[in-house]
Structure formats: structure tokens, C-alpha cells
Amino acid sequence: MPPDEGPMYVEAKAVDGAGNARVTTTAHTFLVADGRAPKAGWSLGDPRGSAAASGIGETPDALPGRGVTFGSEGPLGPTDVAASFDGSADAYLESAQPAVDTSGTFTVSAWVNLPERPKDDLTLVSQDGTGQPGFDLGYDVDTESWTFRVPVTDMETMGTWKVSGASAVPGSWTHLIGVYDSHTGMLSLFVNGDLIEDDVQARRTVWKADGPVQIGRKMAPDGYTANLKGALADVKLYDRVIPEAEGEDLGGVSATQLGYWALDEAAGADSPDVGTGRPLKLANGALIYRQDDSCDPGLDPTCVPASPPLWGDGHLALDGAGGHASREAGLLAPEDSFTVTARARLASSGGADQTVFALLGASGSAVDVTYSATADRWQVTTTDKDGGSVTSTASAPGVLPSTGGDGDHLALVYSAVFGDVALYVNGTLALKVPWDNAWDFTTTSLQVGRTQKGTATAKPFAGALDEVRVFRGALDAALIPTVAGLPAGSNVEDTVT
Structure with missing residues (x-):
């Protein structure tokens, strides 16, 4: 049975009893229409x-x-x-x-x-x-x-x-x-x-x-x-x-964008949501980096142009000393599927473990996406409930985290229907693990650039983070590369269906 509508073709080649194949292949192209309407x-x-x-x-x-x-x-x-x-x-x-x-x-x-x-x-x-x-x-x-x-x-x-x-x-x-x-x-x-x-x-x-x-x-x-x-x-x-x-x-279930922070600007300690949602709160020295365009080598050959932002007009710059951004609890549904995406560029590899983003409850983290210094890989860690135990820690094999250029686009996709969590790196599935949990996700806050251990910041990030998005629903695998390449400030809901 044809797998889909559209043009299809069949190729045939004659082979005689001695196994001699005819050089020329015969091809026939035909069109498969839509299936019959419902009865x-x-x-x-x-x-x-x-x-x-x-x-x-x-x-x-x-x-x-x-x-x-x-x-x-x-x-x-x-x-x-x-x-x-x-x-x-x-x-x-x-x-x-x-x-x-x-x-x-x-x-x-x-x-x-x-x-x-x-x-x-x-x-x-x-x-x-x-x-x-x-x-x-x-x-x-x-x-x-x-x-x-x-x-x-x-x-x-x-x-x-x-x-x-x-x-x-x-x-x-x-x-x-x-x-x-x-x-x-x-x-x-x-x-x-x-x-x-x-x-x-x-x-x-x-x-x-x-x-x-x-x-x-x-x-x-x-x-x-x-x-x-x-x-x-x-x-x-x-x-x-x-x-x-x-x-x-x-x-296919449509994903709804709940929040998008381009991290291109800041108003005081807030970096606004591109839509109408709440801002990310900047804390402990976190700042928005924007390129200084005052240097013109044509006028001053001794000046060195500043490096461009990670993506768009700015990015969240963190020094590994505890700077982070956060959005308070109440963004997600109690137990529905969700997707969180961000772009990350390490200041350097090795050293210490570093958190790109985490969903933090009152007594522990539901899920963390981190850089593991030991494995030198992006890693996902999940727990079963607030204050509970770690259910899995999985590293993305074959993908060396980036320290230059556009960094890496990371997409964490949780399917409540199928009970698993997946990590996509630059639009490609890197890992998928089961996640049996009893979390009420309405109680979790979004932490960007850190997780917590008790009341203390843990695994602070050093480098650049950008383009943080949160969706209600599990983004389809075919749409992850589209989201990864969206221009800064674009309305994702015009693209994702």
C-alpha cells in the first residue's frame, strides 16, 4: 500500500536465467491521490x-x-x-x-x-x-x-x-x-x-x-x-x-507557545517576553550583552570590533559565578506535555558541570539540561517528584558541545502521553529516556543558567545563552529544526502547527 499521497514510481529490470541483468531499468511513474473521504x-x-x-x-x-x-x-x-x-x-x-x-x-x-x-x-x-x-x-x-x-x-x-x-x-x-x-x-x-x-x-x-x-x-x-x-x-x-x-x-497535536525570551534587551532586571507574557528576571550579575558598534576600523585601525551576539541583537551573558535568569512558577499545565528550547555556547569546555536550564520545584529540580564536564556532553537529568530521587541521567552521545559560533540549539521535549523525555541538539534527536514522574508542573519555575541544591545556586553556567522558548505540548521531531533556525524575534506560532 502506498505510504502517502503524491507521485510514486516503480522501477523494473529484467534478469535472465543465467543471472545477466539488462543494463537499462524501466520506470513507471504514477500518482497516488488522497484516500477516500470518511464514510x-x-x-x-x-x-x-x-x-x-x-x-x-x-x-x-x-x-x-x-x-x-x-x-x-x-x-x-x-x-x-x-x-x-x-x-x-x-x-x-x-x-x-x-x-x-x-x-x-x-x-x-x-x-x-x-x-x-x-x-x-x-x-x-x-x-x-x-x-x-x-x-x-x-x-x-x-x-x-x-x-x-x-x-x-x-x-x-x-x-x-x-x-x-x-x-x-x-x-x-x-x-x-x-x-x-x-x-x-x-x-x-x-x-x-x-x-x-x-x-x-x-x-x-x-x-x-x-x-x-x-x-x-x-x-x-x-x-x-x-x-x-x-x-x-x-x-x-x-x-x-x-x-x-x-x-x-x-x-498531530499543535504546540502552543507559552513564553519566548529573545534575550536581546533588558529593562532594569527584566528581559521581556517577546509576546505578552512575564519577563525573565536577571539576578546575581546576569546581564544582556549587545554588540558595541562604536569601533570602526576604517576610522581607527587600532580598534578591535566587538564580537556579535550569539543570536539576534543580544544574548544572556553569564560568568559562571551564579548569574542566572528565572521565570516564576505557573507557566506549565499540571501534568501535560511541554517543550523547552534554548541556544547555548560554553565559554570553554571542561572545568565544572553547567546548567543551561532547569524546571525547579520547592524541594528539587524536575529536569535539568546541563553540560557534563566529565562526559564533555550535553546531559538530561530527571527526578520522579518534588524532593524525590533521580530517575535518569543521560548524555547525548556523539555531540561535542560548542564553544564558538552560534553555539548549540537544545530542545527538551516531554511527552506525558508516552512517558518519555527527549533532547534534540541542533535539530537532531540526541537522546530519549523514559520519565515516570508525579510532578505538578504548575509548581515549577524556569531557571536559565543554573539549578539549585537546597537554597544555593548549583552548576552555574559560564558563556552565552539565548532564544529561550517554552511550549505547551510536545513539539514534533520534524518541527524542531524549524524552531532551531527561527530568526530572533519571530512569532513561532506563525510557523509551528
Whole structure:
């Protein structure tokens, strides 16, 4: 199956029985169009007070129970709309007819936002059979993960074929795609556009469910169950496979820039946010370096021009004696994904360990990005909770930290959904490690140029730091190089989608 839309080609070469290959290769170019539109879909963007969820195209409307409210904020922000489900037995939408043949190839997708970590199974979308649903896309409390499952038969006691993966993050929009490919017989699950590669399973029995689509609940022999408590948007069902490239497009989560400090200027002890956010506070001798343009070798051959800033019109200059910049707590969500980026240039390698940035709690640091003098590498250190123990310390192999030029662009990406943290150096993935933590990130402050040990500054940075950005959400790997090369002062939200 073609992996994506666009022009493709096939090359062929003739080889005879003696193994002699024809010199000339024959090529054939062809065009792969977009996949077929959904067989059924509901945007769930209906205005508050609507009597039904309007179907997309020829899809019939879905009628709500009393536990459904239209007009909630959707996955794309205040201008987007979703439907809210209160978790009661009346929290559902029901269509008038089936949408897909569950014995053949099909795909189901939806956006979901849960207010809390579920204590029971939840269903986002299902399609009725006689005694069991033909499929169930939702949350499985036993594995504490998102799940796409298909019952073995239309009977209760025969079990299910299922694929599971990734965690539910309360208060964060998550996109799910469940796929059954009848040609390969395999079930797969995408979470936020990423295929759960370690859990692609075979479906070994096939049967057809002919009942209506249920949104927010699933059928059981004694009635409906697994009613959803949360918000839902953009439910779609396809009679085809969603390949990996299309899954990334459908489920890629937009990152929201929460703060950007170009570090080009200072007003007293503050270096302002390029947007409307709070400034970074400069302390202990930290200062903004700007190039002195008074030297003109054409007029004075003895003068030596000052060196240019690290990036843009200025940078944060630190001498390794404790100077730093900070932004108080309250920037991040309690447990959602985030990305922090900065550009760093060491004054010299070796010597002592030095911190580029850290997220600091009341009694310890959640995560530090540092220069390790022993390893002569950039390093990431994580802890499990405030005041807890170190869970991992990992160095970026093969990347020598820079002491000249534009320095190194460092991007720390935490995925709460997949429970890992990654470090990108100059746009390239350098390391990725698991991070199982119980941090409330709303309590962490952003420290630039230091971490802390007790109340004392630890691992102070010596050199230049610049272009500090914080995002809500895990930036996609393909976007990290774009962010690394953004001109100083540019609006990243015009570029990152």
C-alpha cells in the first residue's frame, strides 16, 4: 500500500536465467491521490442547545442523551467547539445506522479531553452488534492506556482482540485512531498521530456488526456501559486504512507557545517576553550583552570590533559565578506535555558541570539540561517528584558541545502521553529516556543558567545563552529544526502547527 499521497514510481529490470541483468531499468511513474473521504463523521461542533449532532456530508444526525452538552471548547482552542459528556448513563450520541463493515477494513478516529484520570473503562466510539459492539475505541482501566478492541465474537464470554498504548493526560486534548486492515489482518492504534509500534496485533476472528454507531458508550449484553466523562470532537469512520503518514497529519497535536525570551534587551532586571507574557528576571550579575558598534576600523585601525551576539541583537551573558535568569512558577499545565528550547555556547569546555536550564520545584529540580564536564556532553537529568530521587541521567552521545559560533540549539521535549523525555541538539534527536514522574508542573519555575541544591545556586553556567522558548505540548521531531533556525524575534506560532 502506498505510504502517502503524491507521485510514486516503480522501477523494473529484467534478469535472465543465467543471472545477466539488462543494463537499462524501466520506470513507471504514477500518482497516488488522497484516500477516500470518511464514510461517516460528526464534527460535534454544534452550537449550545442543539437538538442533535449534525452529520458530515450524507451522515445522518446523531441524537443525544440528556448527559450531552454542545458548545464546549474544542481541541483547536476557544474558536473550536466540542461536545461534553457527563459520564452518566445518558451521556451518549446515537446514529440511526451503521457506518462501516466491521468484518472488512475500517478506521475510526476522534479527539478526546478527559477532566480526570479514569477509574473505569470509557468508550469514545463503538458500533452495535447483537450482544457486543463491532469495535470499541476508548480507555482501558486495567492497562491504564488508550485501547482499540474488537470482540472475538458477538458473545460476551469469548474475549477481545485489542491494541493498547500511551497514557491519558487529564485536561489535554488527545487524538486517537484505531485501524483494522483486513488485508493483513492486523489491528493498530495511533495516539496523537504516533503509531503504537510495539503493540500491533492480529485479529483472528471476523464478524460483522450491523447496528448503529454509539458515541460515548458501548453495547453490552445487559445494556450500554462505559459512558464517557469528558469532551469529544471530530468523530470519523472510514472504510479504508489510515496509513502512518496520514495518521501523523490527522492526529498531530499543535504546540502552543507559552513564553519566548529573545534575550536581546533588558529593562532594569527584566528581559521581556517577546509576546505578552512575564519577563525573565536577571539576578546575581546576569546581564544582556549587545554588540558595541562604536569601533570602526576604517576610522581607527587600532580598534578591535566587538564580537556579535550569539543570536539576534543580544544574548544572556553569564560568568559562571551564579548569574542566572528565572521565570516564576505557573507557566506549565499540571501534568501535560511541554517543550523547552534554548541556544547555548560554553565559554570553554571542561572545568565544572553547567546548567543551561532547569524546571525547579520547592524541594528539587524536575529536569535539568546541563553540560557534563566529565562526559564533555550535553546531559538530561530527571527526578520522579518534588524532593524525590533521580530517575535518569543521560548524555547525548556523539555531540561535542560548542564553544564558538552560534553555539548549540537544545530542545527538551516531554511527552506525558508516552512517558518519555527527549533532547534534540541542533535539530537532531540526541537522546530519549523514559520519565515516570508525579510532578505538578504548575509548581515549577524556569531557571536559565543554573539549578539549585537546597537554597544555593548549583552548576552555574559560564558563556552565552539565548532564544529561550517554552511550549505547551510536545513539539514534533520534524518541527524542531524549524524552531532551531527561527530568526530572533519571530512569532513561532506563525510557523509551528
